[in-house]
Structure formats: C-alpha cells, structure tokens
Amino acid sequence: MAGHVVDFEPIGRRGEISDGQSILEAARRLGVDLVNLCGGGGTCGRCKVQVLTGRVSDPTASELEHLAQTDLDKGWRLACQTRPLADCKVHVPPESLTAPQRTQVEGLEVEVEPDPVVVACSVELSAPCLSDLRADADRLLEALGDKQDSSCQRIDIEVLRALSPGLRSWGWKAMASVRDGEIVAVGPPEGRRLGLAVDLGTTKMAAYLVDLGNGTTVASRGAMNPQIAYGEDLIARLSRAMESPEEGARLQRLVVDGLNGMAAGLCEETEAHPEEIVETVIVGNTAMHHLLLRLAVDQLAMAPYVSAISVPHDVKARDIGLRLAPGAYVHLLPNIAGYVGSDHVAMMLATGLSEASRVTLALDIGTNTEVCLVSEGALCSVSCASGPAFEGAQIKHGMRAANGAIERVRLADGKVEYQTIGGAEPTGICGSGILDAVAQLYLSGLLNRGGRMDLQPGVRENGDQREFVLVPEEEGGERPAITITQKDVRQIQLAKGAIRTGIQVLLESKGLTEGDIEEVIIAGAFGTYIDVGNAIALGMLPSLPQDRFRQVGNAAGRGAVLALLSRAKRREAHAMARKVGYIELAGSPDFMNIFTQSMYLGPYREEEE
Ligand code: FES
Numbered sequence: 001m002a003g004h005v006v007d008f009e010p011i012g013r014r015g016e017i018s019d020g021q022s023i024l025e026a027a028r029r030l031g032v033d034l035v036n037l038c039g040g041g042g043t044c045g046r047c048k049v050q051v052l053t054g055r056v057s058d059p060t061a062s063e064l065e066h067l068a069q070t071d072l073d074k075g076w077r078l079a080c081q082t083r084p085l086a087d088c089k090v091h092v093p094p095e096s097l098t099a100p101q102r103t104q105v106e107g108l109e110v111e112v113e114p115d116p117v118v119v120a121c122s123v124e125l126s127a128p129c130l131s132d133l134r135a136d137a138d139r140l141l142e143a144l145g146d147k148q149d150s151s152c153q154r155i156d157i158e159v160l161r162a163l164s165p166g167l168r169s170w171g172w173k174a175m176a177s178v179r180d181g182e183i184v185a186v187g188p189p190e191g192r193r194l195g196l197a198v199d200l201g202t203t204k205m206a207a208y209l210v211d212l213g214n215g216t217t218v219a220s221r222g223a224m225n226p227q228i229a230y231g232e233d234l235i236a237r238l239s240r241a242m243e244s245p246e247e248g249a250r251l252q253r254l255v256v257d258g259l260n261g262m263a264a265g266l267c268e269e270t271e272a273h274p275e276e277i278v279e280t281v282i283v284g285n286t287a288m289h290h291l292l293l294r295l296a297v298d299q300l301a302m303a304p305y306v307s308a309i310s311v312p313h314d315v316k317a318r319d320i321g322l323r324l325a326p327g328a329y330v331h332l333l334p335n336i337a338g339y340v341g342s343d344h345v346a347m348m349l350a351t352g353l354s355e356a357s358r359v360t361l362a363l364d365i366g367t368n369t370e371v372c373l374v375s376e377g378a379l380c381s382v383s384c385a386s387g388p389a390f391e392g393a394q395i396k397h398g399m400r401a402a403n404g405a406i407e408r409v410r411l412a413d414g415k416v417e418y419q420t421i422g423g424a425e426p427t428g429i430c431g432s433g434i435l436d437a438v439a440q441l442y443l444s445g446l447l448n449r450g451g452r453m454d455l456q457p458g459v460r461e462n463g464d465q466r467e468f469v470l471v472p473e474e475e476g477g478e479r480p481a482i483t484i485t486q487k488d489v490r491q492i493q494l495a496k497g498a499i500r501t502g503i504q505v506l507l508e509s510k511g512l513t514e515g516d517i518e519e520v521i522i523a524g525a526f527g528t529y530i531d532v533g534n535a536i537a538l539g540m541l542p543s544l545p546q547d548r549f550r551q552v553g554n555a556a557g558r559g560a561v562l563a564l565l566s567r568a569k570r571r572e573a574h575a576m577a578r579k580v581g582y583i584e585l586a587g588s589p590d591f592m593n594i595f596t597q598s599m600y601l602g603p604y605r606e607e608e609e
Pocket residue numbers: 035036037038039040041042043044045046047078079080081
C-alpha cells in the first residue's frame with residue numbers, strides 16, 4: 001500500500017503512514033500528543049496544525065466551520081480531518097500539544113491503623129539433607145503454618161517457579177507475603193512490603209506508593225491518562241473500544257503502560273523495586289474500570305447504562321499486564337451504578353460520609369460529576385453529565401490546567417485582572433478561569449441571568465457571535481486574543497446546570513432545601529482550584545456561607561490508600577457501596593423543569609419570571 005512520510009515540526013518526529021490515514025492518526029502512531037478533545041470527530045476544532053509542505057486532502061465541512069479562509073490559505077488545518085496525499089511537513093503549535101497538566105495527588109490525610117490484606121512473614125528454613133527430603137515449597141508452607149494461625153496452603157505459580165533458586169540464594173531465610181492463605185511473593189528477608197493505590201481518572205491518574213508495614217505513603221505522583229490520545233470524554237473512549245477488540249486492547253495497553261511507568265517511577269524515587277509491590281487498589285469511574293479489565297462496554301454506553309460488574313473484584317496484576325510482585329493482586333473497589341464508579345466510593349470512604357451526622361453534600365467535579373447527599377444517615381448519589389468544559393474542552397480558547405493557562409479572573413472597575421499557571425504568558429484559559437470569567441461577567445452585568453452577553457465596553461462582535469476580550473491581540477504578540485464567547489458561556493451554563501440539577505434532585509428527593517445543607521465537601525483536582533464564591537455566584541453551588549465549604553483535594557486517591565492499608569476500611573467501602581441509594585437523573589419526574597432552572601445564572605430559584 002502506498003504510504004507517505006509525515007514530518008512533525010518542531011517536535012522532530014517523522015514516520016510513514018498508509019494512504020488514507022489522517023494527520024491525527026499519524027501523530028498517534030508517532031507518539032505526538034495532539035490535543036483531540038472530540039477524539040477526532042471534527043467537532044472540537046482543537047487539533048490545529050499547519051501544513052508547511054506537501055499535498056493534502058481538500059478541507060472538509062468541519063474545517064470550513066472551524067477555520068477562517070485566511071488561515072486555510074496559510075495551510076492551517078484540522079489534523080483529524082486532513083489526509084496527506086504526498087510526503088508532508090507539518091508544524092504543530094504549542095496550543096495543539098497536550099502539555100503536561102497540573103495533576104492533583106494531594107488530598108485528605110486520614111489516619112488508619114495498618115492492617116493490610118497482605119501480611120508479611122519472615123521464616124528461617126532448615127536446608128534439605130539426606131534425613132530431610134521435604135520439597136522446598138512444603139518446607140516453606142510448613143514453616144508458615146507454624147507461625148500463622150490461618151492456614152497457608154497455596155503458592156502462586158509464578159512465585160513457585162522462582163522459589164527454589166530464591167531460597168538457596170537467600171541462605172534459606174526469606175520473607176513471604178501471604179494474602180488470604182496464598183503466598184503472593186517471596187523475597188529476601190530484608191525486602192520491603194509495598195502497596196500501590198491508584199485513582200484512575202478519565203483525564204488524570206494519581207498513584208501512591210505505600211509502605212504496608214507502617215502505613216506511610218512513601219511517594220506519590222500524577223500523570224495524564226494516556227488514553228487521552230483517543231478522546232477526552234468517556235463516550236469517545238467507549239466508542240473507540242466498541243469499534244473492535246483490537247481497539248479495546250490498544251486502550252487497555254495504553255493505560256497499563258502508563259500505570260507501569262508510574263509504578264517504576266515511584267519505585268525509582270524510593271530505591272524500591274516494582275516486584276516489592278504486593279497489593280494494588282485501583283479506583284476509577286465505571287468506564288475506566290471496564291476498559292482496564294477489558295470488559296465489554298457496549299451495555300455501558302447505551303441506555304439503560306448497565307455495568308458488567310459492580311461488586312468488588314480481585315484480579316492478578318499480571319493478568320492485566322501490570323509488572324509488580326509475581327503473584328500480586330489488584331483489588332477493584334465496587335461500582336455503584338453505570339456512571340457512579342469506585343472513585344466515588346473511595347471519595348465517600350476518605351471523607352467519612354457514611355458517618356456524617358449532619359446534612360452533608362459531597363461533590364467530585366469532573367467530566368462526570370458525582371454528587372452524594374447524606375441526610376439522617378442515609379446516602380444517596382447521582383451522576384451529572386457535566387461534560388469536559390471545565391477541562392477546557394468545547395471552549396474557544398480553553399485548555400487544560402497547564403502552564404500559561406489563565407486560572408483566575410477578576411473584573412474590577414471595568415478592568416480585567418488575570419493570573420496564569422506558572423506565571424507564564426497566557427496561552428488559553430482553564431476550567432477554574434472560565435468559571436471565574438463567566439461569574440465575573442455576570443456579576444458585572446455583562447451577562448444577564450439567561451446568559452446573554454450585552455454589547456458593552458469589553459464586548460465585541462466577532463462573526464456571528466459576541467465575545468468578551470480577556471487578553472487582547474496586542475498583549476499576546478503574535479498570538480490571537482483570548483476571549484470568552486457567547487458559545488463558551490452556553491457551555492458553562494450547561495456544565496454548571498448539570499451539576500446544579502444533580503444537587504436539586506437530591507435535595508428534593510429528601511424534602512430539603514439548600515439552606516438545610518450543613519456542610520459541602522468538594523473533592524477532585526478541579527474542585528481544589530475553583531473559587532467557591534464565584535461558583536456560588538453562578539448558582540453552581542448552593543448559596544451558603546463559605547465556612548460550610550471544604551475543598552479536600554484528591555479524596556478518591558486517599559480512599560484508595562485507605563482500602564489498601566486497612567481490611568476494615570476495605571469492608572467499609574464494600575458495605576457503603578451496597579447501602580448508597582442511586583437516582584437516575586433523567587428518570588426523575590421533575591428533571592426537565594429543574595434542569596431549565598439550573599441553567600440560569602445566579603442563585604437557583606423555583607420560579608423564573
Ligand atoms: S476537531 Fe480534530 S480532534 Fe476535534
């Protein structure tokens with residue numbers, strides 16, 4: 001088959017692709033991380049590249065929609081829509097690359113007495129001789145039987161394969177890691193017993209390396225979920241996996257490679273070895289959970305959105321491709337419903353929601369926002385399709401929270417004040433900045449309650465819509481202006497409206513009003529950085545005194561650590577998942593009315609004149 005060489009500059013990656021493949025497909029093959037918020041669907045307009053040399057296909061309808069004729073004339077194209085017809089050189093501007101993102105690993109510190117499911121047992125064995133011809137494994141099992149109350153009768157096959165040479169090289173002294181009567185690792189007597197806890201998000205992953213002996217987190221790190229190259233939202237990922245078993249396998253490998261890389265990095269930082277990781281707990285939304293286990297996802301992507309499994313599940317780490325201790329298990333906490341996954345359970349565990357005595361609302365804001373209301377000891381959750389707008393997707397100058405992203409906006413006396421991540425030159429605006437900007441425009445009277453932008457100083461007409469100029473062209477040098485458009489405001493209304501709908505449905509299901517809420521817990525990376533006052537001003541969060549709000553960082557990650565360290569906490573998570581109620585928003589009788597009210601800017605009201 002005829003192929004063409006594509007050369008990506010200034011990254012310096014080049015390689016051959018088949019005839020008919022797009023520039024985005026070439027980028028994926030060559031490991032160039034192009035932004036592709038819509039997964040290559042031609043709708044987000046974010047995969048812009050400039051074709052410097054070489055013939056390419058004619059512009060598609062979506063390129064004509066997203067690119068001005070003057071830009072097309074200069075070679076600017078959408079990578080997902082453009083197919084090389086000859087060898088090409090392609091320029092990738094910085095804003096089209098998925099820059100490393102600010103990831104959140106810090107969260108609540110919750111003390112727990114270490115009582116992990118894997119126990120360590122040091123043994124000293126007698127060497128075989130003519131009067132003692134017991135097999136090596138029998139010798140080990142008997143020694144362990146003498147030391148432990150519980151019987152230990154099984155040895156993982158990979159552990160068994162390495163046992164005989166190991167015992168001899170360690171002089172018949174060893175440390176065995178035993179899990180529910182099965183030996184999952186045997187190492188030298190001075191070896192460490194480590195655990196790995198992972199919060200596997202759609203956009204970001206956070207991993208924690210934990211000493212199972214003393215309960216300390218010895219290292220942690222965050223990274224982007226590498227599946228992002230296949231679309232930023234859940235639906236794009238699920239659709240990709242549904243295309244063919246090979247695509248599902250590709251997505252799974254990507255995330256497993258990412259997790260192996262994180263585990264190796266954490267171990268290197270602490271002079272440990274991945275083989276010392278004897279237990280892992282992974283939490284994530286139901287889609288991430290299913291893709292990791294390579295479960296069927298068709299039924300998850302289509303109404304009535306049923307998961308393949310919701311009960312807790314153990315799987316050998318090696319069976320999903322993780323390179324840890326030879327017999328280590330991965331424990332997956334339970335899911336609650338199709339779109340309420342084990343990350344929500346972990347968040348509830350870390351925040352102690354099941355013991356809350358006050359009326360408490362807990363939110364984990366993301367592409368999908370889960371909200372839980374606790375009242376009179378009963379827990380009830382909903383899942384809100386808040387969409388990727390708060391990740392910067394579907395926003396004209398939106399970007400993820402990376403260097404140069406505007407993260408704070410204030411309008412004072414008609415002047416715009418903004419702050420960027422890292423203090424860098426502004427290159428776009430991330431979720432917290434967009435939320436601030438829309439709230440400030442509303443509070444300044446430039447947006448009415450319905451979200452319509454008034455033509456006042458600072459607002460201009462651009463084509464068929466109005467936009468507010470945050471950073472004018474002159475300040476950005478060669479770069480275009482950074483603006484908030486009327487369409488951006490609509491996206492934020494949809495996102496905040498979805499979240500507020502979830503809150504209202506929960507409140508109404510219990511006959512409560514927002515004033516009854518005594519505490520609001522906001523979890524997750526985005527929730528950590530939002531300005532609560534502006535979120536209240538928009539009506540996304542309830543109008544309550546700010547001292548009732550608590551921003552707790554990555555609570556799901558902390559919950560995973562707790563379930564790793566403590567059998568009691570693991571049981572508590574299992575019990576909580578069984579007892580939490582779930583409301584399917586679309587099935588709620590007043591859903592449409594509540595959603596309509598929630599879309600208005602400003603405090604939530606029952607009646608709109
Ligand atoms: S328009 Fe190309 S990835 Fe979205």
